[in-house]
Amino acid sequence: MYKYTIEPFQEMFAAPDFLLQVLWEGLVSGILYALIALGFVLIFRSSRIFNFAQGIMVVFAALTLVGLHAMGVPAWISVGLTLVVMLILAISIERVVLRPLVGQPDIILFMATIGITLFLIGFGEIIFGGENKVMITEELGIPTDSFVLEPWGGLLILEQKDITAVAVAALLVAGLLLFLNKTRMGRAIRALGDDHQAALSVGISLQTIWVLVWFIAGIIALVTGIAWGARAGVSFALEVIAYKALPVLMLGGLESITGAIIGGLMIGMLEKLFEIYWGQPFLGGNTETWFAFVLALIVLLFRPQGLFGERIIERV
Amino acid sequence: MFYRTAGQFKTSYKADQALFPVRQDAILLMVILAFAWVVFPLTASEFTFQTLLIPVLIYALAAMGLNILTGFAGQLSLGTAAFMGVGAYACYKLITIFPWMNPIVAIMLSGIFSAGIGVAFGIPSLRIKGFYLAIATLAAQFFLVWLFEKWAWLYNYNASGAIQVPNIEMAGVWISGPQASSITQYYVVLAVVTIMTILCINLTRGTLGRTWKATRDMDIAAELIGINLMKSKLTAFAISSYIVGVSGALFVFMWRGAAEPNLFDIQLSFRVLFIAIIGGLGSIMGNYLGAILIVGLPVVLNIVPSALGIPISSATVEHLNIMIVGALIIFFLIIEPHGLNQLWRLIREKLTIWPFPH
Numbered sequence: 001m002y003k004y005t006i007e008p009f010q011e012m013f014a015a016p017d018f019l020l021q022v023l024w025e026g027l028v029s030g031i032l033y034a035l036i037a038l039g040f041v042l043i044f045r046s047s048r049i050f051n052f053a054q055g056i057m058v059v060f061a062a063l064t065l066v067g068l069h070a071m072g073v074p075a076w077i078s079v080g081l082t083l084v085v086m087l088i089l090a091i092s093i094e095r096v097v098l099r100p101l102v103g104q105p106d107i108i109l110f111m112a113t114i115g116i117t118l119f120l121i122g123f124g125e126i127i128f129g130g131e132n133k134v135m136i137t138e139e140l141g142i143p144t145d146s147f148v149l150e151p152w153g154g155l156l157i158l159e160q161k162d163i164t165a166v167a168v169a170a171l172l173v174a175g176l177l178l179f180l181n182k183t184r185m186g187r188a189i190r191a192l193g194d195d196h197q198a199a200l201s202v203g204i205s206l207q208t209i210w211v212l213v214w215f216i217a218g219i220i221a222l223v224t225g226i227a228w229g230a231r232a233g234v235s236f237a238l239e240v241i242a243y244k245a246l247p248v249l250m251l252g253g254l255e256s257i258t259g260a261i262i263g264g265l266m267i268g269m270l271e272k273l274f275e276i277y278w279g280q281p282f283l284g285g286n287t288e289t290w291f292a293f294v295l296a297l298i299v300l301l302f303r304p305q306g307l308f309g310e311r312i313i314e315r316v
Numbered sequence: 317m318f319y320r321t322a323g324q325f326k327t328s329y330k331a332d333q334a335l336f337p338v339r340q341d342a343i344l345l346m347v348i349l350a351f352a353w354v355v356f357p358l359t360a361s362e363f364t365f366q367t368l369l370i371p372v373l374i375y376a377l378a379a380m381g382l383n384i385l386t387g388f389a390g391q392l393s394l395g396t397a398a399f400m401g402v403g404a405y406a407c408y409k410l411i412t413i414f415p416w417m418n419p420i421v422a423i424m425l426s427g428i429f430s431a432g433i434g435v436a437f438g439i440p441s442l443r444i445k446g447f448y449l450a451i452a453t454l455a456a457q458f459f460l461v462w463l464f465e466k467w468a469w470l471y472n473y474n475a476s477g478a479i480q481v482p483n484i485e486m487a488g489v490w491i492s493g494p495q496a497s498s499i500t501q502y503y504v505v506l507a508v509v510t511i512m513t514i515l516c517i518n519l520t521r522g523t524l525g526r527t528w529k530a531t532r533d534m535d536i537a538a539e540l541i542g543i544n545l546m547k548s549k550l551t552a553f554a555i556s557s558y559i560v561g562v563s564g565a566l567f568v569f570m571w572r573g574a575a576e577p578n579l580f581d582i583q584l585s586f587r588v589l590f591i592a593i594i595g596g597l598g599s600i601m602g603n604y605l606g607a608i609l610i611v612g613l614p615v616v617l618n619i620v621p622s623a624l625g626i627p628i629s630s631a632t633v634e635h636l637n638i639m640i641v642g643a644l645i646i647f648f649l650i651i652e653p654h655g656l657n658q659l660w661r662l663i664r665e666k667l668t669i670w671p672f673p674h
Contacts, residue, residue, distance in 0.1 A: 293452075
């Protein structure tokens with residue numbers, strides 16, 4: 001018992017620099033989980049669609065960017081072109097998939113987004129090929145050096161591209177919150193999230209808002225794709241990080257933007273801590289695949305709507 | 317003309333409630349059963365057995381299990397593949413610990429283990445609903461697959477980490493392992509699936525089935541009219557996981573012959589879910605229609621380009637397959653969100669009054 005409960009904490013305090021390193025790694029992946037979860041939350045709030053395709057949109061955006069650059073387009077212009085591609089994707093998803101399915105049960109729309117996922121996987125592999133690609137980090141002006149700090153005489157390595165990712169993510173979230181709270185379009189999105197029929201009756205266009213929301217999800221996907229691609233390369237294996245966003249959503253609540261961010265950071269750091277101090281010594285490692293889900297499940301047993309979700313009120 | 321119900325009078329409630337109130341349906345079923353039991357085994361090639369007949373039956377059974385949970389009791393689950401895995405690993409352990417055990421008994425028993433684990437992961441459903449529950453079942457999916465990989469006892473400390481189906485004899489015939497012939501395996505699968513289907517049809521028509529449907533339609537209202545939600549949801553989890561577990565055991569023992577932990581990954585869960593949804597949630601026959609579509613489609617798509625003489629590399633064909641399956645799922649959801657079963661029902665309604673629609 002002592003071995004499982006006290007010793008890991010002793011280890012943490014014995015090597016605080018290593019603990020900080022672990023927490024930093026967790027923070028960076030947590031930010032990326034939070035970004036993907038943010039895409040989910042935006043779409044869920046405005047349309048009650050549980051968008052399973054968010055993960056593949058990350059891959060698709062990153063692949064388009066790298067693919068365009070490989071064809072000789074300058075880096076920043078290919079970012080612009082990728083955004084255009086994401087806009088076209090948003091418009092076509094709304095026209096072809098969502099519009100005919102308005103008003104169907106949630107599970108049908110959920111399945112439709114899985115259909116979109118499969119379609120994009122096949123489409124992406126045919127156009128860009130399935131092999132792992134290198135993200136164009138340097139061409140985009142992202143620094144690749146690292147800071148080496150020495151707290152308590154130890155060693156802490158902070159990669160600059162991770163710091164950039166954290167900074168960009170923070171900016172993106174701030175921008176998004178400003179957009180949602182201060183602009184006309186943003187308020188329309190929130191109105192639609194509160195009450196569909198009331199929003200429609202005051203003249204908010206459902207179609208425009210859906211395209212807009214999917215486009216914003218596309219922008220978030222591109223940012224996530226660049227940040228994660230810089231760490232691990234661009235391939236369809238990236239799709240698995242989308243699954244990590246699901247427990248984040250559970251933990252934070254499906255409707256809450258704050259929940260997505262805090263949940264993402266919590267899960268990112270806790271799963272790293274568990275993996276390093278408990279998973280690898282006692283359980284044979286690779287606990288990151290399930291830890292987040294089990295954690296979220298335990299939290300949900302006490303708070304069925306997640307930590308920050310809207311209170312569930314049931315009426316007959 | 318061929319499907320006229322005129323003249324088939326019901327004189328008792330019992331006759332009205334019969335499984336096949338319309339005579340043509342019973343005849344149609346007889347024809348299908350005759351094909352499944354006699355015509356297909358006599359004419360099918362090894363290739364057809366391995367790529368179409370056996371997988372269609374096994375996937376249909378798995379989807380039937382999921383459909384009980386999702387379609388009848390309304391609890392969305394994304395962890396089907398993991399429960400199939402529990403069935404497969406339980407069957408493997410049973411066979412290797414008790415080598416004298418009848419393999420069909422082992423397959424039937426292995427479902428019980430998966431039912432137990434299904435109930436354990438179903439307990440959160442008493443508090444968690446909708447998409448939250450769906451994500452919660454993903455906990456089962458990822459945790460169990462991880463366990464299959466790390467718990468060496470499950471695969472008897474093999475160096476490869478995979479389970480290999482041994483040769484098993486029953487009444488002088490090899491029924492599983494590399495020595496078994498496809499036709500024997502087909503008959504075993506067909507027998508199990510037929511029995512399970514009859515059980516399912518009757519379960520869903522009885523008290524339990526009605527309790528599930530009430531829970532699905534509105535659980536608070538169901539509770540108010542005196543349905544014990546805990547009992548209703550947990551029996552749904554237990555029976556669904558039992559069927560899914562049996563299908564998992566069949567999947568490995570009667571079809572694949574060997575299994576690695578990642579065979580039971582989330583893609584398999586989704587494939588089963590597609591079958592249940594495209595077939596029609598809340599139907600039994602739909603599972604077969606969905607399985608035929610999802611299993612048959614890639615086979616057809618693989619044959620078409622070479623038959624037409626279009627030169628495409630096999631990798632491209634595979635990617636095209638994924639793309640077309642994705643597009644078709646969306647297409648079917650748009651034309652008939654209630655699935656192929658509903659489509660068949662509409663056709664039947666049209667046929668009864670044909671050729672005089674008014």
